[in-house]
Amino acid sequence: MKYIVEYSNRKTISLRIIDEDTVKVSAPYFIDNNRVESFVKSKERWVNSKINQIKKAKTKFYDVIYGNKLVVMGDYIEVFGDKNKVLQEKAEEYLPKRLEYLSKLYNFKFNSVKIKNYKSKWGQCDSKGNITLNVKLIMLSSEVIDYVILHELCHTVYLNHQSSFHKKLSSYFKNEKVLIKELKEYSILLKTQF
Ligand SMILES: [Zn+2]
Structure with missing residues (x-):
């Protein structure tokens, strides 16, 4: 799993899914790389299932997100x-x-x-x-x-x-x-x- 690490003056390590291609890890400055790696590994299943959800939703609403459709009260209209x-x-x-x-x-x-x-x-x-x-x-x-x-x-x-x-x-x-x-x-x- 690919991820980017953002170091800051914090005490704990956490992880956030930005979108289906970007996972951001927030970590304290002087943390061991192995610890970051194993933290990410421990979250991998959860991250993958969330990313799958995002991909599914993006497919379902593809024309709304990227095209000229809108969904209004559950019905698709062209705008x-x-x-x-x-x-x-x-x-x-x-x-x-x-x-x-x-x-x-x-x-x-x-x-x-x-x-x-x-x-x-x-x-x-x-x-x-x-x-x-x-x-x-x-x-x-x-x-x-x-x-x-x-x-x-x-x-x-x-x-x-x-x-x-x-x-x-x-x-x-x-x-x-x-x-x-x-x-x-x-x-x-x-x-x-x-
Ligand atoms: Zn409420």
């Missing part, structure tokens, strides 16, 4: 022009309304909603009930969108991911595992810059 603009329009049109609807349906109170372009998270809810939804959520299927929205709504009651939080969130979905799997698959699109 000529600015993909970000299309996503923003569709997201603004659907997500705030859906949040409003689900909050009424399940008796949650939130303070405000914003649509933003995060690179690493689908949504966020602060302690005052201000919810931010990722513009790219609009790419997911409607059920997974609901799953993320309800995740944020549950945060208006439970701030952390404690067991009562998970219990509440799970109570709305029979097929949570399938939804989580889909969410993970789509996470490649979170990092994609259009």
Whole structure:
């Protein structure tokens, strides 16, 4: 396995997958090369399975990442022009309304909603009930969108991911595992810059 090592003033060694070709190891300055090597070896299986996941997702969304397609609520559409603009329009049109609807349906109170372009998270809810939804959520299927929205709504009651939080969130979905799997698959699109 090929990897690059970045040395710094740290005490522990760690490893990060940047993309399917790049694995970055962060290590303390005066570490033995053999120790780096054996650390990487111990993580090799995990790294390979993660890289396979990335490759699969990139194949699945090839036309979205590299071509002129977009996926909107699980359906592929062709886009000529600015993909970000299309996503923003569709997201603004659907997500705030859906949040409003689900909050009424399940008796949650939130303070405000914003649509933003995060690179690493689908949504966020602060302690005052201000919810931010990722513009790219609009790419997911409607059920997974609901799953993320309800995740944020549950945060208006439970701030952390404690067991009562998970219990509440799970109570709305029979097929949570399938939804989580889909969410993970789509996470490649979170990092994609259009
Ligand atoms: Zn959360």
